[in-house]
Amino acid sequence: MEVIRLDQVALWRRTQEEFSYDLKKTMLSILEGKYRQPAKKLVLGTVDLVVAQGEKIGIIGANGSGKSTLLKIISGILQPTSGTVRVRGHVAPLIELGAGFDSEISVMDNILLYGVLLGFSRTEMKERAQSILEFAELEDYALVPVKGLSSGMVARLGFAIATDVQPDILILDEVLSVGDESFKNKCKQRMDKFWDDNATVLVVSHDLEFVKQSCHRAIWINKGKIIFSGNAAQTVDYYLNSL
Numbered sequence: 001m002e003v004i005r006l007d008q009v010a011l012w013r014r015t016q017e018e019f020s021y022d023l024k025k026t027m028l029s030i031l032e033g034k035y036r037q038p039a040k041k042l043v044l045g046t047v048d049l050v051v052a053q054g055e056k057i058g059i060i061g062a063n064g065s066g067k068s069t070l071l072k073i074i075s076g077i078l079q080p081t082s083g084t085v086r087v088r089g090h091v092a093p094l095i096e097l098g099a100g101f102d103s104e105i106s107v108m109d110n111i112l113l114y115g116v117l118l119g120f121s122r123t124e125m126k127e128r129a130q131s132i133l134e135f136a137e138l139e140d141y142a143l144v145p146v147k148g149l150s151s152g153m154v155a156r157l158g159f160a161i162a163t164d165v166q167p168d169i170l171i172l173d174e175v176l177s178v179g180d181e182s183f184k185n186k187c188k189q190r191m192d193k194f195w196d197d198n199a200t201v202l203v204v205s206h207d208l209e210f211v212k213q214s215c216h217r218a219i220w221i222n223k224g225k226i227i228f229s230g231n232a233a234q235t236v237d238y239y240l241n242s243l
């Protein structure tokens with residue numbers, strides 16, 4: 001069964017000029033008739049992609065090639081400029097760890113909030129909260145605001161929530177490299193469970209050995225385009241040979 005379908009997806013984003021946006025300067029340039037639209041760059045596109053239920057897909061490519069952007073489009077965090085995205089089932093994105101948290105509110109409230117954002121009810125999340133806290137080893141921090149946690153703890157919390165809620169589609173962006181050694185081992189064990197069942201997993205990784213050994217398929221992205229998609233070992237070899 002098909003769970004993800006991207007048809008002719010493209011995303012244009014503003015370049016660095018957006019980040020140095022200055023209202024006064026903009027107004028002045030409009031008055032002086034010198035205003036020009038900020039430059040935009042094609043960061044993804046056009047991409048066609050079909051993912052079947054249960055596939056474990058590794059996404060590889062150079063820095064800045066568009067891997068995270070692709071995951072954000074699939075997760076619904078970014079809307080494409082053109083094209084269509086269809087996703088079937090609960091998606092748990094673990095992209096910018098902790099980005100979905102409200103740092104001012106407690107760990108417990110964040111668990112409830114995050115779960116609701118993922119489409120689960122508050123009651124359901126309350127029932128799951130204990131096992132999430134246990135896995136993240138944050139039982140003593142339930143009432144502490146997230147801003148009081150270390151970045152490693154925030155990463156553990158994100159991983160614990162996203163994987164505890166048993167999503168249909170798990171989206172991971174280099175998250176397996178966070179946490180200390182003992183937590184990494186726990187993550188690996190939990191990931192193995194996902195690997196064994198019907199969940200669909202998309203994982204961005206620079207760990208090519210992991211992609212080769214653990215993924216069914218790999219997608220190589222370069223400059224916003226899918227260069228190759230196929231058997232993981234073959235894709236990794238093509239990518240390595242191109243370097």
Ligand SMILES: Nc1ncnc2c1ncn2[C@@H]1O[C@H](COP(=O)(O)OP(=O)(O)OP(=O)(O)O)[C@@H](O)[C@H]1O
Nearest residue numbers: 013014015043061062063064065066067068069070
């Ligand atoms: N918020 C943003 N606004 C505009 N452009 C962005 C933004 N975030 C990323 N980009 C641009 O989009 C392109 C793709 O970035 P993306 O983060 O998807 O790459 P990546 O393949 O995941 O890289 P890495 O391996 O370094 O994590 C890059 O050229 C980057 O400069």
